[in-house]
Amino acid sequence: MTEKLKLIDHVEAINWNRIQDDKDVEVWNRLVNNFWLPEKVPLSNDVQSWATLTPDEQQLTMRVFTGLTLLDTIQGTVGAVSLIPDALTPHEEAVYTNIAFMESVHAKSYSSIFSTLCSTREIDDAFRWSVENQNLQKKAKIIMEYYRGDDPLKRKVASTLLESFLFYSGFYLPMYWSSHAKLTNTADLIRLIIRDEAVHGYYIGYKFQRGLERVSEAKREELKDYTFSLLYELYENEVLYTQDLYDSVGLTEDVKKFLHYNANKALMNLGYEALFPKSTTDVNPAILSALSPNADENHDFFSGSGSSYVIGKAVVTEDEDWDF
Amino acid sequence: MSNLVYFSSVSGNTRRFVGKLGVAADRIPLYPRDEPLQMVEPYVLIVPTYGGGPSKAAVPKQVIRFLNDVGNRALIRGVIGAGNTNFGEAYCLAGDIISRKCAVPHMYRFEVFGTPDDVEIVHNGLEQFWMQQ
Numbered sequence: 001m002t003e004k005l006k007l008i009d010h011v012e013a014i015n016w017n018r019i020q021d022d023k024d025v026e027v028w029n030r031l032v033n034n035f036w037l038p039e040k041v042p043l044s045n046d047v048q049s050w051a052t053l054t055p056d057e058q059q060l061t062m063r064v065f066t067g068l069t070l071l072d073t074i075q076g077t078v079g080a081v082s083l084i085p086d087a088l089t090p091h092e093e094a095v096y097t098n099i100a101f102m103e104s105v106h107a108k109s110y111s112s113i114f115s116t117l118c119s120t121r122e123i124d125d126a127f128r129w130s131v132e133n134q135n136l137q138k139k140a141k142i143i144m145e146y147y148r149g150d151d152p153l154k155r156k157v158a159s160t161l162l163e164s165f166l167f168y169s170g171f172y173l174p175m176y177w178s179s180h181a182k183l184t185n186t187a188d189l190i191r192l193i194i195r196d197e198a199v200h201g202y203y204i205g206y207k208f209q210r211g212l213e214r215v216s217e218a219k220r221e222e223l224k225d226y227t228f229s230l231l232y233e234l235y236e237n238e239v240l241y242t243q244d245l246y247d248s249v250g251l252t253e254d255v256k257k258f259l260h261y262n263a264n265k266a267l268m269n270l271g272y273e274a275l276f277p278k279s280t281t282d283v284n285p286a287i288l289s290a291l292s293p294n295a296d297e298n299h300d301f302f303s304g305s306g307s308s309y310v311i312g313k314a315v316v317t318e319d320e321d322w323d324f
Numbered sequence: 325m326s327n328l329v330y331f332s333s334v335s336g337n338t339r340r341f342v343g344k345l346g347v348a349a350d351r352i353p354l355y356p357r358d359e360p361l362q363m364v365e366p367y368v369l370i371v372p373t374y375g376g377g378p379s380k381a382a383v384p385k386q387v388i389r390f391l392n393d394v395g396n397r398a399l400i401r402g403v404i405g406a407g408n409t410n411f412g413e414a415y416c417l418a419g420d421i422i423s424r425k426c427a428v429p430h431m432y433r434f435e436v437f438g439t440p441d442d443v444e445i446v447h448n449g450l451e452q453f454w455m456q457q
Contacts, residue, residue: 023334030375191412198410199375206335265408268337268436278441292415294433301402301431302449319380323392324425 006085014090021210024091027203031098034196038109041189043116049182050117056248059126061173061183062118063245066130068170069110070140071162072193076103078147079159083204086152092207099200106193113186135241139166142234153215156208157227157270161234164201164266165259167194169242172255172287179286187290194291205269212271227270231263257283326350327454329363330370331387338372338406340437345447352390361390366399366457368431368450372406373418382417391426400426402453404446405433 019025053061080100087093114123130136143166146158171194178187212220238259246252261281264274288295326348332338334354342349352361373382391397403426405419416433423430432449434442 021334026333027375033381034375194410195375195412195414198408202335202374202408209335264439265410265436274439278439288409292409292412294413294415294417294420295409300445300449301429302445302452319383319388321385321388321392322425324397 006082008085008087008093012090014094016091019091020089021091023203023206024089024095027199028091028095028098030199031095031102031196034192034199035102036192037105038112038189041109041112041185041192043113043185043189046117046183046185049184052182058118058122060245060249061177062114062122062126063129063133064170064173065110065113066126067133067136067241067245068167068193069107070130070136071167071170072103072107072110074140074143074147075159075162076100076107078144079103079162080200082147082155083152083159083207086155086211088207088210095203099203102196102200106196109189109193113189117186133241133244135237135244138237139234139241142230142237146230153208153211153223154226156204156211157223157230160201160205160208160269161227161231161266163197163204164269165231165263166234166238167197168258168262169238169245169255172251172258173245175287175290176251178290179284191291201266201269205266205271209271224272227267227272228275231267231275235259235263254284254287257281258287325364327365327367328370328450329361329367329390331372331384331390333372333374333384335374337437338370341406341434341443342370344438344443345450347447347450352386354386356389360393361396362393363396363399366401368402368404368453369400369422370404370406371418371422373411373414373416374407375411375414382414383421384418387418387422391422397426400428401457402429402431404431406435406438407433408435 016025050058080096080103084093084096087096114126143158143162146154149155171190174183174187174190177183212223215223239256242255242259243252246255257280260276261283264276264281267273267275328342328345328347328349329352330338330342330349331352332342339351350361350363353359369387371383371387391400403419403422405416407414407416409415416430419430419433422428432442432446434446438446
């Protein structure tokens, strides 16, 4: 590799007592509070459940997880690190180092799942598949090209689409198993990853929008066009990747809805309006419910079925700041 | 004065949703040095939850300060939550907490800055709601 290593030009001692952007501190605190390690999740409780999956279902699950491992490896080793030289504040640089480390934790956590549930030979086969699957490799290649490119805002777009869109063809499966009361501890671990990626996508998308404020109208238009064409390119490939994985179990159409739903949120993280219409984003309620226990409840007080609404359920919330 | 109050951090997602509603609204100030917001008419509150973490920290401090004011608290009629289902149990948690503490309905939930469908439902829903009051 002949590329010159890109490093930040100038570093000053970081002063956390003088903050330019409150979002840096807020997100740093969120990430630190959300910190977790795979060793804390009782994955071995899934051993019996794993044995109830057919060999095909086991193979599918392992392939999905090696695909996710690849994305987390890219994001930890290249993606989040590539954003550091473009940071607008020293605290933003620090947040990226946190993101990079957490991506490496995510990548490692799939290996924890594998070593708990699978044989060495099966693990090796699944990693070999991840190297040989063209659509997975293409996805990695597209993103890597933009990380190597020289446009800081395009890197943020690629990074946000990875964090908020590209993971979801994979995240679907553990949510599906969870909704069938299978691999529920594994699903708990994946939900921790999903929560982290959601904060990452939100933050990088926010920084992209701050960056847009500093460029010309013409450049803003160019970046918008670029974002949508990159999304289309990734989406087309993602559909093929989804077919490779899910055709054999008949879930491809269901997964595609989940892709549309998350593509919309990735765009919104970047400040753009949702692209896919409601008719294509009606995700299976069981999947939504596996994702968030609050997501499938009827909270539409306005729809006329308001009689079914409930006052928010009790949660442990006592905060000394409340007066009542 | 309006019948809609919202909190939005510097990322501005909730502000953007409110902007799309196209109705008068008051923003809860971000900084302690800002003049506190005092409501004089009944209102619905829109509040985001971002990022998971301990449920204790789900309601922004600024919103707690606003609701600690007895006058403001007496006028709240409902709450609308914003967030992201990818935050899991924390999805729209601030809305749940306020709904419980103030005994008002958690009327609706939307993600990030809402889809056009969300905007239409909330716009029409609030119009209907205030006519029935």
